[in-house]
Amino acid sequence: xxxxxESGGGLVQAGGSLRLSCAASGRTFGRSAMGWFRQAPGxxxxxxxxxxxxxxRTYYVDSVKGRFTVSRDNVKNTVYLQMNSLxxxxxxxxxxxxxxxxxxxxxxxxxxxxxQGTQVTVSS
Numbered sequence: 001x002x003x004x005x006e007s008g009g010g011l012v013q014a015g016g017s018l019r020l021s022c023a024a025s026g027r028t029f030g031r032s033a034m035g036w037f038r039q040a041p042g043x044x045x046x047x048x049x050x051x052x053x054x055x056x057r058t059y060y061v062d063s064v065k066g067r068f069t070v071s072r073d074n075v076k077n078t079v080y081l082q083m084n085s086l087x088x089x090x091x092x093x094x095x096x097x098x099x100x101x102x103x104x105x106x107x108x109x110x111x112x113x114x115x116q117g118t119q120v121t122v123s124s
Contacts, residue, residue: 002026002098002113009094009118012086016122020081022096022115029098033105034079036070038092038120045095045108049081053102064090086122093117 008020022034031053039045049060049070058070067086072079079096097111105111 004115006115006118029077033101040092
Protein backbone atom coordinates (compact mmCIF):
# COMPACT_ATOMS: atom_id res chain seq x y z
CA UNK A 1 0.00 0.00 0.00
CA UNK A 2 1.08 3.56 -0.72
CA UNK A 3 -0.36 6.59 0.99
CA UNK A 4 0.09 10.01 -0.59
CA UNK A 5 -0.33 13.37 1.12
CA GLU A 6 -0.17 16.60 -0.86
CA SER A 7 0.66 19.99 0.58
CA GLY A 8 1.69 23.44 -0.56
CA GLY A 9 -1.48 24.68 -2.17
CA GLY A 10 -2.91 28.11 -1.52
CA LEU A 11 -4.01 31.43 -2.95
CA VAL A 12 -1.58 33.30 -5.19
CA GLN A 13 -1.81 36.19 -7.63
CA ALA A 14 -1.38 35.65 -11.34
CA GLY A 15 2.31 35.51 -12.20
CA GLY A 16 3.21 34.09 -8.83
CA SER A 17 4.67 30.73 -7.84
CA LEU A 18 3.83 27.78 -5.62
CA ARG A 19 5.58 24.51 -4.90
CA LEU A 20 3.44 21.49 -4.23
CA SER A 21 4.79 18.50 -2.35
CA CYS A 22 3.52 14.95 -2.24
CA ALA A 23 4.85 12.80 0.58
CA ALA A 24 4.59 9.07 0.08
CA SER A 25 4.60 6.23 2.56
CA GLY A 26 5.34 2.64 1.68
CA ARG A 27 8.30 0.73 0.34
CA THR A 28 7.60 1.06 -3.37
CA PHE A 29 8.10 4.79 -3.86
CA GLY A 30 11.60 4.35 -5.21
CA ARG A 31 10.29 2.19 -8.06
CA SER A 32 7.10 4.08 -8.74
CA ALA A 33 6.06 6.37 -11.53
CA MET A 34 4.49 9.52 -10.14
CA GLY A 35 2.02 11.90 -11.68
CA TRP A 36 0.34 15.20 -10.99
CA PHE A 37 -3.23 15.80 -12.06
CA ARG A 38 -5.68 18.63 -11.50
CA GLN A 39 -9.42 19.08 -11.46
CA ALA A 40 -11.15 22.42 -11.87
CA PRO A 41 -14.79 22.93 -10.82
CA GLY A 42 -17.14 21.32 -13.30
CA UNK A 43 -14.33 19.72 -15.28
CA UNK A 44 -12.79 16.29 -15.49
CA UNK A 45 -9.52 15.51 -13.79
CA UNK A 46 -6.67 16.12 -16.22
CA UNK A 47 -3.03 15.12 -16.52
CA UNK A 48 -0.45 17.79 -15.66
CA UNK A 49 2.96 16.14 -15.31
CA UNK A 50 4.66 12.80 -14.85
CA UNK A 51 8.06 11.63 -13.66
CA UNK A 52 9.66 8.21 -13.83
CA UNK A 53 11.12 6.25 -10.93
CA UNK A 54 14.51 8.00 -10.77
CA UNK A 55 13.56 11.42 -12.08
CA UNK A 56 15.44 10.92 -15.32
CA ARG A 57 12.37 11.35 -17.49
CA THR A 58 9.55 13.85 -17.21
CA TYR A 59 6.57 14.84 -19.30
CA TYR A 60 4.12 17.74 -19.19
CA VAL A 61 0.82 18.74 -20.68
CA ASP A 62 1.37 21.51 -23.24
CA SER A 63 -0.42 24.15 -21.19
CA VAL A 64 2.19 24.00 -18.39
CA LYS A 65 5.39 23.39 -20.36
CA GLY A 66 8.02 25.97 -19.49
CA ARG A 67 6.15 27.01 -16.34
CA PHE A 68 5.89 23.84 -14.21
CA THR A 69 8.67 21.49 -13.16
CA VAL A 70 8.18 18.06 -11.61
CA SER A 71 10.96 16.52 -9.52
CA ARG A 72 11.43 13.89 -6.85
CA ASP A 73 13.60 13.00 -3.90
CA ASN A 74 13.67 9.25 -3.37
CA VAL A 75 15.45 9.63 -0.03
CA LYS A 76 12.63 11.79 1.30
CA ASN A 77 9.94 9.80 -0.54
CA THR A 78 8.58 13.05 -1.93
CA VAL A 79 7.63 14.36 -5.34
CA TYR A 80 7.35 18.05 -6.08
CA LEU A 81 5.59 20.29 -8.57
CA GLN A 82 7.16 23.73 -8.90
CA MET A 83 4.63 26.04 -10.51
CA ASN A 84 5.79 29.41 -11.86
CA SER A 85 4.06 32.13 -13.86
CA LEU A 86 0.72 30.92 -12.57
CA UNK A 87 -2.43 31.84 -14.45
CA UNK A 88 -6.06 31.97 -13.29
CA UNK A 89 -6.76 28.94 -15.50
CA UNK A 90 -4.36 26.92 -13.33
CA UNK A 91 -6.91 27.14 -10.51
CA UNK A 92 -7.86 23.60 -9.50
CA UNK A 93 -7.45 20.90 -6.91
CA UNK A 94 -4.11 19.25 -7.58
CA UNK A 95 -3.61 15.54 -6.95
CA UNK A 96 -0.55 13.35 -6.97
CA UNK A 97 -0.73 9.72 -7.98
CA UNK A 98 1.54 6.70 -7.91
CA UNK A 99 1.94 3.48 -9.84
CA UNK A 100 4.59 0.82 -9.31
CA UNK A 101 6.25 1.15 -12.69
CA UNK A 102 9.73 2.12 -13.91
CA UNK A 103 8.44 4.12 -16.86
CA UNK A 104 6.40 7.28 -17.41
CA UNK A 105 2.68 6.94 -16.88
CA UNK A 106 0.27 9.45 -18.39
CA UNK A 107 -3.06 7.68 -18.30
CA UNK A 108 -5.16 8.56 -15.29
CA UNK A 109 -6.68 5.07 -15.29
CA UNK A 110 -3.30 3.40 -14.83
CA UNK A 111 -2.52 4.97 -11.48
CA UNK A 112 -3.16 2.84 -8.41
CA UNK A 113 -2.82 5.32 -5.56
CA UNK A 114 -4.06 8.87 -5.11
CA UNK A 115 -3.66 11.65 -2.59
CA GLN A 116 -6.51 13.72 -1.19
CA GLY A 117 -5.63 16.79 -3.22
CA THR A 118 -4.57 20.34 -2.44
CA GLN A 119 -6.37 23.48 -3.62
CA VAL A 120 -4.53 25.98 -5.81
CA THR A 121 -6.30 29.27 -6.50
CA VAL A 122 -4.80 31.88 -8.79
CA SER A 123 -6.38 35.32 -8.69
CA SER A 124 -6.28 37.72 -11.63
